[in-house]
Amino acid sequence: MTQDKNMSLLEVQHLQIEYPSRHGVMVAVKDLSFSITAGEIVGIVGESGAGKSTIGNAIIDLLSPPGVIAQGEVYLNGNKISGLSREQMRQVRGSKIGFIFQDPMTSLNSLFTIEQQMVETVLANMDVSREQAYQRSLDMLAAVGIPEPELRIKQYPHQFSGGMRQRVVIAIALICEPELIIADEPTTALDVSIQDQILELIKKLCKERQVGCMLVTHDMGVVASVTDKVAVMYRGQLVEMGSTAQVLGAPNHEYTKSLISAVPRSDLKLVRFPLVNYIETAEEIHQLDIANHWLGQSQDQKQYQGPLLKVENVNLRFTTKDSIFPSRREYVQASNNVSFEIHEGETFGLVGESGSGKSTIARAIAGLYTPQSGNITFEGVELTELKSEQARRPLRRQMQMVFQNPYTSMNPRMKVADIIAEPIRFHRLAEKHQVDQIVSDLLDHVGLGRKAGLKYPHEFSGGQRQRISIARALATRPRLLICDEPTSALDVSVQAQILNLLKDLQDELNLTMLFISHDLPVIRQMCDRIGVMKHGHLVEVGNSEQIFTAPQHEYSKNLISLMPSFAAFSKQNLQIAK
């Protein structure tokens, strides 16, 4: 091993990572060079498939087969660590580099106590006695902010919440005093409030202990709030690297510009997202004359004065433990006296952390769950009193849903055209000979082109599938569109495209939307009015502007204050809504 004192903590030079397969060699990372100095946090951002996680795995030599480092070197403190033997690499991994994984639910072994897992790590990598190792573990748990470490260290991972587990993972990563931490999407699986705490913790520990950190993330908000430098990856290439303020505030590369303009901001409301066609273009080829087209001529017209949808005192609970004796049954109250109204043509947002019951409400409205009590009224018709499926069917047509996961929300064994045509044929919404024409018009209208119908869903990307999903929802000419986290599985720029599409469709077709998301900035971009949910309660309902600028309830105040700040982001090319 050669030593070079002039090098920074981590030095990556001309790194190239390849995945050979029978279809040819896939280059995951192309000629990448960057460096991290001690105490510095470098964010690696990029969309899925950009190769950002691969870099972290390559540095610690844990590439999943058949991935190989084709060329280039990695130096840690001047020592070359690429191409070391397994045993040498193992020592580097344990003591010099710590790794924080994405999902705290699976990165701890659930059969061992925290003590066993921490002490094992220390003993494997440091020359200390068992007592010293135990003491070290206690100190480390205290340092990551776990209360009562003497008690908690004896517990098993399942006794910790998600955020607490991630703290334990960080403690284990830091316990052997590594020089570098690689954090691969450390907060993606966590709620906003916990995300903020974990990021603060990583930041604090890196500064205190002068540890370098490579933070891999797709979330521009995370980058803005903790990193010193940012490296932007696009299809395996480093397109831009610089200080966080410079990259976010005055991006140079076209891709970075597009990426930053596509980030939903919490501080401004945009008319549309500009410059979003860098990754995947999707244009409508034949302009559709909505007013004279089948799509614009629904037989379901407004007949009722008053709110389109009214939810009154809805209670819904799920049985978590069943028993013959009513007193011994246990429930979780997913919706507790929830009431709100949605008016014709508006977008109502439901926001809340995971488990707050927002999806449950949506499913109750769509008729997938039956509430225990309360009323759901659509256009003056009481939905909860409709007993037969027959009576409900005409109303089902008027409400459609767009689901969260574009990979499971379509039947993989049906062609796209059949998926979209199914509701039209089933509800007999058009003459037989018209159906094919309508389906191809719909596909074109959502930006996929007329030929897309001949393919199967797996031939499309996540964003394109979400377009198919939207086209399917539109195929019944609904009046209410329920969007359940429609973009949370998508990359930023694709998310921006889908949000644009939804906005356009709403204007053209006078759709009413119920938009559900955990992502506050997205909600701000989309919604006219917002309801904030917490543990099954609707704590606050108000205009979007009011909720974001002057929240009333403690919980909403807290949520809003925890949002990452977007003030540093470039405002170039943005159309700001009044």
Next chain:
Amino acid sequence: MTTNIAASPSRWQKIKQSDFIYYFSRDKVAMLSFAVFLTCLIVAFTAPWIAPHDPYALESIDIMDSELPPVMLSEDGDDRFFLGTDNQGRDILSTIMYGMRVSLTIGILAVGLQLFLGIVIGLCAGYFGGKIDSFLMRIADVQLSFSTMMVAIIVSAIFQGAMGSEMYSQYAILMLVLIIGIAEWPQYARTIRASVLAEKKKEYVEASLVMGLKAPRIMFRHILPNCLSPILVISTVQIANAIMSEAALSFLGLGMPVTQPSLGSLISIGFEYIFSGSWWITVFPGIVLVSLILVINLLGDWLRDFFNPKVYQD
């Protein structure tokens, strides 16, 4: 989008380039098994045309030819009978070909019946859940708590007693298909129920509910096609099991009659002569049966690995 517009390959090219063919052509065991299985199938179903003799044609059987040893192993062999003859003077090679035809027919038809019952019951249990699920699965559990062979033996003995041997042997194939088919359906029902439960949680099922589609349509049009890979895998194993059950029943004298022998009854017929030196009557059908079952099981294993790459990675 550029890749989508590029000339789409023809159906045949797509099949040729698929992972299925790629991994298949790289696995020698799978290729060999498939070759053997295909040969068995072709030989069995073209037996009337390619078999050197017709063992059912009584006029061509000569009792003087009985118990001749195979040509290559003994001087006493007759060139007409490559693998020798049995106690009635029938050519072993031809009886194996015809017997394999009977065995495979029963195996495939019985699996067809299991498949039908299993799909309907498993799909209903998994989709509707609750009381229907408990009821149907308890029936399956009760049936599984008897050994398959025991059920089959009892039922076939009852039928044979009730109908008389004459009539029973006339409808033997049909009876065996029914017995084996009914005895093994819970295997299918359980597998299908498990994959229906997994599929039912996926959002495309919710999407069709929101559309207002009716239950049978969701079950058969949306869920069932997505459960096909486990069905395919257990089908291969079940065909092997059904052939074995049939062979076992026939060996015990409860299956195919001597006049219309399957591989199992051939082994059973020859078993009486094994100590009198005429081992070939029982050994050759035995070898054919074992290799047939083996290749089907190997194919099933390969299919399982292909559809579930987590189990096996090279």
